Amino acid sequence: MSWYLDNVYDLNNESPYTFYIPSSEVLNKLKVGDSVKLIFVTEKAKEDGYRAERMWVQITNIKGKKFMGKLDNKPRLLPLKIGNEISFGIENICDTQYEDPNSSEWDFYFDTLVTVSEDVLKKREFNFMLRDYPNSEGDSGWSILSGYEDDDELSNPENFQIVSVGAILNIDDSILEFIQEAPLCAYEKDDEGKFFKIDDYDWESYLNG
Numbered sequence: 082m083s084w085y086l087d088n089v090y091d092l093n094n095e096s097p098y099t100f101y102i103p104s105s106e107v108l109n110k111l112k113v114g115d116s117v118k119l120i121f122v123t124e125k126a127k128e129d130g131y132r133a134e135r136m137w138v139q140i141t142n143i144k145g146k147k148f149m150g151k152l153d154n155k156p157r158l159l160p161l162k163i164g165n166e167i168s169f170g171i172e173n174i175c176d177t178q179y180e181d182p183n184s185s186e187w188d189f190y191f192d193t194l195v196t197v198s199e200d201v202l203k204k205r206e207f208n209f210m211l212r213d214y215p216n217s218e219g220d221s222g223w224s225i226l227s228g229y230e231d232d233d234e235l236s237n238p239e240n241f242q243i244v245s246v247g248a249i250l251n252i253d254d255s256i257l258e259f260i261q262e263a264p265l266c267a268y269e270k271d272d273e274g275k276f277f278k279i280d281d282y283d284w285e286s287y288l289n290g
Contacts, residue, residue: 084159086173087120087133098190098247098254101175104183108171115140117150118176119169121159134158135175138167146171190247194219197249199240200227205252208270211287212262222264225249 092100111117117140122133136154143149152165181187201207208228215222223246226235234240246260255276259268267282 083124084121084161085124086167086169087122087175088172089120089175090172092120096247096251098250099245101187103174103177103179104181106183107177107179107181108174110179111140111143111148111177113140113143116153116178117148117174119167119173120175121156121161123158132158138169141166190250191245192219193221193246194243195221195223195225195246195249196241197225197244198227198230198234199242200230200234201225201249201252202242202244204229207249207252209268210256210276211267211282212264214264221246221260223260228270 089100089102093102116137118135118137120133120135125132134157136152136156138150139153140148140150148169148171150167150169152161152163152167155163197207204227206227207225209226211224211226213222213224220243230240250257256268259266259276259278265282265284267279268276269279271277
């Protein structure tokens, strides 16, 4: 069974707010004997769709941005064994044994939760955002809509999901400018595709509806 190592920079480019990559501060610390995690991918997926596994490799040699190491995990799928020699580059490292000084930023992307309509996830587009007071741990209070939902969709809780704010930032990260604004607030996209604050939003009807 053939396999390859995923390029974490390509994966991060596709999902910049939900696919973590180690910071340069962490990567510059690496030395022989340290452990790093790589993503091993099979050329052909199994029947259940499984085709990748993340495994630790202990570094045995470093030349610039090229590394040699020994596999330190027992594979579930791949035809490899603990101790097998692995050649890899810095572009293949998805995690290290070190605490990342940038981890708090990633915690925000992963742990901050928003309510989003199924239509947003389907269209990969949103045009309206409203922030109410949070009602549970991790809840940001933000509700995010495509703007195309009809009344029936909006009244059915099954048409909504709870996702990380990072998943929404992957669609449009211009909202970082106001994502920390305190409740109550509402934003909508204009004809040029830029969000503006709705200063005259009818909060009385919303809160009493």
